[in-house]
Amino acid sequence: MIVCSRFVDEFGHHRTEELANIFRTNNAPGRQALLSSLEYMQEWVGGIERYEKKYPVTVIPPKPAFPQFKIIGIENLSDRLFRVLDSESTVYPTGECTREYIIRIGRLPFVPRQRHPVRRSKPRYHWCSYTAWSDPESTRDALQILPEWSDCKLRVTVLTATVKRSAYVAFNGDRQDPSNSALKFYKYYYEPHAQDHPPYIGGGAQIALEGAPVVYAMEQWDDGSQEWKLIYEGAKNAQTKTST
Numbered sequence: 001m002i003v004c005s006r007f008v009d010e011f012g013h014h015r016t017e018e019l020a021n022i023f024r025t026n027n028a029p030g031r032q033a034l035l036s037s038l039e040y041m042q043e044w045v046g047g048i049e050r051y052e053k054k055y056p057v058t059v060i061p062p063k064p065a066f067p068q069f070k071i072i073g074i075e076n077l078s079d080r081l082f083r084v085l086d087s088e089s090t091v092y093p094t095g096e097c098t099r100e101y102i103i104r105i106g107r108l109p110f111v112p113r114q115r116h117p118v119r120r121s122k123p124r125y126h127w128c129s130y131t132a133w134s135d136p137e138s139t140r141d142a143l144q145i146l147p148e149w150s151d152c153k154l155r156v157t158v159l160t161a162t163v164k165r166s167a168y169v170a171f172n173g174d175r176q177d178p179s180n181s182a183l184k185f186y187k188y189y190y191e192p193h194a195q196d197h198p199p200y201i202g203g204g205a206q207i208a209l210e211g212a213p214v215v216y217a218m219e220q221w222d223d224g225s226q227e228w229k230l231i232y233e234g235a236k237n238a239q240t241k242t243s244t
Helices: 016-022 028-045 047-054 098-105 136-143 236-240
Strands: 080-085 126-129 154-159 167-169 207-209 217-222 227-233
Touching: 028 047, 080 207, 098 154, 098 217, 098 227, 126 136
Parallel strands: none
Antiparallel strands: 080 126, 080 154, 126 207, 154 217, 167 207, 217 227
16 A cells, blocks of 8 residues: 555556566565565555655645655565666766776765655666666667667676665656646656657666665677677675675
8 A cells, every 4th residue: 555556657557567577476586575575665664554644645735755665685586787877977976987987986876875765855766677688779778768868888787686775666757747846746656667758669677776886797888899898897796795
């Protein structure tokens, strides 16, 4: 009851069935991960009564509530995640090239950790997937990444063993209602799979990561050879580091 309403998208479609692919419930570890995640959510908000009391939703004044659905046991679902970036992107607020920052620091740039189970404003995450697609265009198509957002030519690998407590079910939604700037959660719903930017086919699984995950490897697309080339490989002990 805490999370289910946020699986109804703007078209009225209920998307809870997509959790089967995110949690890979065709096997026992996946089913256990889903159960553990739901139990964690229940405990994190203090149960349905405390959730309703502490995070009331009102229209006037506009006061939304958006539960952050943490994935417990992601290391049992896949051994790695992939984060796609623009090859020319920079780190806020320094303006340092993201590629050079990762090589220097060995981590993705920091985004805030979710200290509270429910948000009143849009959080920032690193958007990842289980899949490493064969080229930037296939990546763009599966994750529905618009060209103005990213050229999809930089790809980072993160080991799930290093983000055991840092992964969340992804979401979609605009920061503000276009007809009322006071509304901060316009069209918000969980989006386990990309679907919001046709004509791209979408369907790629999405996982959200907080903090500054350790980078295990980084690849860049080479237009000449038409292949991904390894440009950074993390320390051999990367498996023992955590981003939490």
